[in-house]
Amino acid sequence: MTPAATPPLLEIRDLVVRYGEIEAVRGLSFSVGAGEVVTLLGSNGAGKSTTLKAISGLVRPAAGTILLEGKPLEGLKPEAIVRLGVAHVPEGRRVFPGLTVRENIMLGASNRSGLGKRALRDEVEAMFDLFPDIRRFGDALGWTLSGGQLQMVALARGLMAKPRILLLDEPSLGLAPVIVQAVFAIIAEVRRRGTTVLLVEQNARMGLSVADRGYVLETGRLVLSGDPESLWANDEIRSAYLGGRAKAEVLAAG
Amino acid sequence: MSGTPSPVADPATAVPASPPAVRRRLPLGSLAYAVLAAALVAVAATTPLSGYALNILMQAATYAIAVIGLTVVLGLCGQINLAQAAFFGIGAYAVGLGTVDGGLNFWICLIVGLGLAVVLGAALGASTLRLGGHYLAMVTISFQQILTLVLTNWIPVTHGPDGVPNIRRPALFADGQSYLALCVLVLAIVGWLVWHMPRTRLGRAMRAVRDNELAAGVSGIDIYRTKVAAFAVGSLLAGLGGGLFAGSFTYISPDQFSFAESIVFLTMALLGGVGSPVGAVIGTALLILIPEWLRFLKEIPGLYLAIYGLAVILIVVFMPDGIWGFLGDQVRRLRRTRPAPPPAAELTLSQGEASTAPMLEVSDLSKHFGGLKAVDAVSFTVARGGIHALIGPNGSGKTTTLNVLSGLYSPTGGTVRLAGQDVTRLSPHRRAAAGIGRTFQNIRLFRSMSALENVVIGAERPNNPLGAHDRAALEARARAALAFVGLEGRAEEPISGFSYGHQRLIEIARALAGNPVLLLLDEPAAGLNSSEKNALTVLLRRMAAKGLTILIIDHDMTLVSDVASHVTVLNFGRRIADGVTATVLREPAVIQAYLGEDAAAGPAASLKTDLAPV
Amino acid sequence: MDLILQLLFTGIGIGSVYALVALGFVLIFRATNVVNFAQGEFSMVAAFLMVVFAVDLEWPYWLSLLLTIGGMALLGALFNLGVYYPLRHRSYLPVIISTIGASIFLANTTLALYGPQPQVLPPVFETQGFLLGPVFLDSQYLLIIAVTAALVAFQYWFFEHTLVGKKLQATSQDKEMAALLGIPVAGMIMLTFVYSAVLGGIAGILVAPVLFVSIQMGATIALKAFAATIIGGFGDVTGAIIGGLALGIIETFGAAYISVPYKDAFAFLVLIVFLVVRPQGLFGERVAEKA
Secondary structure (H helix, E strand, C coil), rough: HHHHHHHCCCEEEEEEECCCCCEEEEEEEEEECCCEEEECCCCCCCCHHHHHHHHCCCCCCEEEEEECCCCCCCCCCCCHHHHEEEEEECCCCCCCCCCHHHHHHHHHHHHCCCCCCCHHHHHHHHHHEEEEEEEEHHCCCCCCCCCHHHHHHHHHHCCCCCEEEECCCCCCCCCCHHHHHHHHHHHHHHHHCCCEEEECCHHHHHHEEECCCCEEEECCCEEEEEEEHHHHCCCHHHHHCCCCCCCCHHHHHC | CCCCCCCCCHHHHHCCCCCCCCCCCCHHHHHHHHHHHHHHHHHHHHHCCCCHHHHHHHHHHHHHHHHEEEEEHHCCCCCCCCHEEEHHHHHHHHHHHHHCCCCCHHCCCCCHHHHHHHHHHHHHHHHHHHHCHHHHHHHHHHHHHHHHHHHCHHHHHCHHHHEECCCCHHHHHHHHHHHHHHHHHHHHHHHHHHHHHHCHHHHHHHHHHHHHHHHHEEEEECHHHHHHHHHHHHHHHHHHCCCCCCHHCCCCHHHHHHHHHHHHHHHHHHHHCCHHHHHHHHHHHHHHHHHHHHHHHCCCHHHHHHHHHHHHHHHHHHHCCCHHHHHHHHHHHHCCCCCCCCCCCEEEHHCCCCCCCCCEEEEEEEEEEEEEEEEEEEEEECCCEEEEEEEEECCCHHHHHHHHHHCCCCCCCCEEECCCCCCCCCCCHHHHHHEEEEECCCCCCCCCHHHHHHHHHHCCCCCCCCCCCHHHHHHHHHHHHHHHCCCCHHHHCCCHHHHHHHHHHHHHHHHCCCCCCCCEEEEECCCCCCCCHHHHHHHHHHHCCCCCCEEEEEEHHHHEEEEEEEEEEEEECCEEEEEEEHHHHHCCCHHHHHCCCCCCCCHHHHHHCCCCCC | HHHHHHHHHHHHHHHHHHHHHHHHHHHHHHHHCCCCCCCCHHHHHHHHHHHHHHCCCCCCCCHHHHHHHHHHHHHHHHHHHHHHHHHCCCCCCHHHHHHHHHHHHHHHHHHHHCCCCCCCCCCCCCCCCCEEEEEHHHHHHHHHHHHHHHHHHHHHHHHHCHHHHHHHHHHHCCCCHHHHHCCHHHHHHHHHHHHHHHHHHHHHHHCCCCCCCCCCHHHHHHHHHHHHHHHCCCCHHHHHHHHHHHHHHHHHHHHHHHHCCCCHHHHHHHHHHHHHHHHCCCCCCCCCCCC
16 A cells, blocks of 8 residues: 555654643554655544644654654654644644735745745745635735635645645534535645645545545544545444444554 | 432431541641640740840731731632732721821721721722733732822821821730730731631632632632632731731831832742741741841842842742742641541432423524634433433534533523523523533643542532531532542542543542532543543443433543433534434434535545445 | 813823833733733833933943843843743743742842932933924923834834734744744744833833933833723734823823822723723724734
């Protein structure tokens, strides 16, 4: 299942993350190859968001390794990690409410140095080509936007970092189904352009629709992995979300 | 005792037969204290002291009373009060003006001063209804400044900057020596009272408010009244100290009661340890006596206070619990363990009259945050007895609904009826009084207290038909609740010593001790490992077996389907399913809500397999 | 009518000083959630520094000004490192108490070093002022109003039109998200403290010739600035400016028509009234603004 020969862009080994006493992630291992879109699925509390936070440096792992092209990320501050090319679009979007859409997107390039004012402005305008629906909101303040618009802005902002890998946390959260379609259409386009994405989603259907591979987490452990079609057809995925008699077993990654 | 809903329990049998009267521990501590205090008073009255030494000691004693007042409002209740010197001044001026200008009896003036201080202190405390944190700090500073301005400028009444000289002491204590003895006596009494305060009902309420306001509210404590009481007590003591100070120094002027003095009081409290009267005395003694030994510091104006300011910063950064806070921990470890209490009785839960009417009726409940409809016209009922689950994917509005039900949010629309009573607009502590208990997803225990004290607070909820007012009965009930969740043996341990899973159990015990008619559990399984979850399932079933009505939110579907007979499903703030658990969990709408739309349009079309029913 | 116009001018003048101090105070609050009770001391220290350089050492005004502003920047940086940074993860109570301690330390160290005598800082201009119709425009007050207007304009330009300004706003609005984008949060906070200290310092230098330069001036100005921010809506930048002006006017009219000795009390009364009646201030309803 893994891309042959080339080492993975991102590698997670035996990751353990604790919040006080609670183990949110218990020994997680998986990898993401360059150019892939990998989706982490699982119900709430499964540890998906925590995994992303560990990668981007918002939380410190209790144990385990996170390697970006072989370089360890654990213990680095978020500012340093994003400079290495890991852009995190967090859960809830977190668009700056008092800044305009343009300003938000512009700040997405804060991890890059040596970018002139004109070049920056041009890049922001170019970004609107990918997100035509929000071009007319360019000068609107963050707090005036709807959930779907905010998701687009957050995505554009993340892409401005020209990331090696984009971490997307629950883009469908709180959005109406129609809006979710639009957002995932953009994610599909991002995928087509070759950006590596690690996507976390509760909505298994949408999450798998744009993925090359998927993993299912349950209470901090990996319980299923595979390509989207077989995962979707698997009964176990339903029990991971909805409980029931079919008890999932831990499978080796890959 | 009963396990099924029964007619109103006969009070005689409802409370478990008291264990053989737990003998009141011989108040050795209090006896020793009384002896020590008497000795000190005697020493003060008889040892010949120079006028100078007398002054210093009287100042220390009267200041200590005011600083003890600070330990109540700031240390016990966690409310910031930067106007302590103002209340000190109110007491002082009441005595000063009353005896000198009014020619009144010292004691009458003192009492008037106390009354004034209490009333104004309570008024200041009343501002906590709307304010907390730095707003409260500013209000207290403003009050302090206004009082200083009044004292300085209202010359016809207060004599202005000239102050009030020749204050006369009461006839009985006219000479310095006996007056000092009086001050020491009052200090000893105040100290003893405040020493015991944390263990009284009001003291417990204050500590709960300080530790976790939200949890205090849902446990039935009237947060607002508790804060006002804390302010009132704090300013009462400051006024008392001030009145005595006026008699000791016999001359008062406005600059003795300025904002700088409030900071001095604060520093004394922080240095000694804001948590106890012992700390207050230590801090006061140190900060009055040390500068006397380092008198040269006062030669250079400002140096003394500059060091004060620096000391405040250093104490806050490096020694937040103060000297006694640090030492007190060591002392506590040396204290002998209490004799093992008798085994706890079975926990009783009285459910009131049997009825087929639903326990909870939620009608058209809505909660909007600006434009966001977090909860949108949701209706459901919860039958008496048994476990009902409220589920839905992330962001569906479950937690918001629970917060509305427990009174933490007020609804935008709709009604909530508990056993027929409309509780829609009640504050959290009144809902607790009506019989709603709740636990929190992120565990809200009172961290400075033991497990037992946490649960006792739960037992103290107002209108608890199985509640009591005497300490022994409350403790017995608390132990019964702890025994029910399996933690009886560790009742005296502080919260920090318990694992996460056990802390959750203590929170449940606290709610049970209040004998709720409806228990709201917010993600009780969050963060538990599988064996803990199994234990939780068993516990929940035992609770239901006692006739308790439980409404549970959780994401763990296995747990939910194991314990809940009925389930209501929310998505995007709306109810999408309601009914018997097994059936509802198979409904396509529910499965779609969790796993995603089957819509054919867009990239999802690449996934051609349909979702077959389980 | 003439009196009213005159009072209005004076009120706006003194209100500008409050606005400046309030601005520095609000900026720190927005970036760090800290209520800096030592903000007024920044003004006081700057005024004393000016006295030392310009009056005692008799150095040229512009040199003294530069040195003082440099000194204030340094003070802001030290304040950040010594008072805010060690407590940045603690709750509001220790931080409030710590800034109060800092305020007392600063005021009394100045007292210890300089002595209790109030000092005089001469006004900048030789001419006292001029008449415009019935109103006498004092030159120092004119300077205060002009400098405040210039600083507000500068701040507007800085926050609206420079990248650093946007990064500062972002840090104020969501520190964690700013870090996720690569914005150096610690550096932004340091910049905020330095800038606020300089703002407070400038306010002190401007108002010094009008009042006496005394140890107490810091505390009085700070509390007025608090009142201003409460009136305007806590945490709101425009509100701080308008609140400052409003307070200056209220106070001046109050002193003239009601009572002079209780002049200071007006600020506190207004503060209490607002806190009790309308804690969110005049502009509190507005959702997060641009700085």
